Amino acid sequence: xxxxxxxxxxxxxxxxxxxxxxxxxxxxxxxxxxxxxxxxxxxxxxxxxxxxxxxxxxxxxxxxxxxxxxxxxxxxxxxxxxxxxxxxxxxxxxxxxxxxxxxxxxxxxxxxxxxxxxx
Amino acid sequence: xxxxxxxxxxxxxxxxxxxxxxxxxxxxxxxxxxxxxxxxxxxxxxxxxxxxxxxxxxxxxxxxxxxxxxxxxxxxxxxxxxxxxxxxxxxxxxxxxxxxxxxxxxxxxxxxx
Numbered sequence: 001x002x003x004x005x006x007x008x009x010x011x012x013x014x015x016x017x018x019x020x021x022x023x024x025x026x027x028x029x030x031x032x033x034x035x036x037x038x039x040x041x042x043x044x045x046x047x048x049x050x051x052x053x054x055x056x057x058x059x060x061x062x063x064x065x066x067x068x069x070x071x072x073x074x075x076x077x078x079x080x081x082x083x084x085x086x087x088x089x090x091x092x093x094x095x096x097x098x099x100x101x102x103x104x105x106x107x108x109x110x111x112x113x114x115x116x117x118x119x
Numbered sequence: 120x121x122x123x124x125x126x127x128x129x130x131x132x133x134x135x136x137x138x139x140x141x142x143x144x145x146x147x148x149x150x151x152x153x154x155x156x157x158x159x160x161x162x163x164x165x166x167x168x169x170x171x172x173x174x175x176x177x178x179x180x181x182x183x184x185x186x187x188x189x190x191x192x193x194x195x196x197x198x199x200x201x202x203x204x205x206x207x208x209x210x211x212x213x214x215x216x217x218x219x220x221x222x223x224x225x226x227x228x229x230x231x232x
Contacts, residue, residue, distance in 0.1 A: 095162075110155075111162050
């Protein structure tokens with residue numbers, strides 16, 4: 001089945017640091033990937049849609065200059081949290097769909113997430 | 120995407136069948152029902168999906184009522200490793216930009232030894 005890999009799994013860094021998170025589709029090409037954020041005891045919230053070769057689409061309330069997304073190839077999207085502060089501490093998760101196959105109802109597959117802690 | 124309603128929590132004894140309900144009374148004809156689960160501190164895991172027929176795979180069975188207004192995910196022989204938050208999501212994929220998922224609060228299933 002479709003596999004999505006996310007790296008790193010955990011990051012601890014000082015306030016003001018920029019942090020890059022990678023999301024890779026391992027056995028399929030993904031023209032579109034998705035980034036979610038999850039705070040403790042809450043559900044996942046969609047942050048942005050990453051489009052290969054074009055600009056990402058951000059959900060309302062998500063600062064595009066804060067969360068930089070690059071989708072330079074069909075298997076890799078990166079999320080960079082710029083000048084991170086303690087309030088950016090969260091669990092960041094990416095997903096992708098394998099659009100191959102008939103029907104157009106293929107599910108999304110998720111990475112294992114990145115736990116970001118800003119001190 | 121149609122809204123879904125799930126009980127916030129459920130208990131089930133190990134080895135028994137776990138039946139997780141989901142209400143999606145406003146589902147439209149082209150929307151599929153997807154089930155995911157999230158084990159603590161991990162990314163969501165896809166379980167199963169269906170349109171109107173019942174579906175079964177190696178993980179679970181999905182029963183969708185004839186009017187499609189509700190569904191039940193069945194884990195036939197629950198184990199302790201099935202303890203997780205289970206999300207029922209109704210979605211019609213249009214391609215690309217609008218394909219992000221909206222997660223509700225899900226059902227926290229606790230398997231008791």
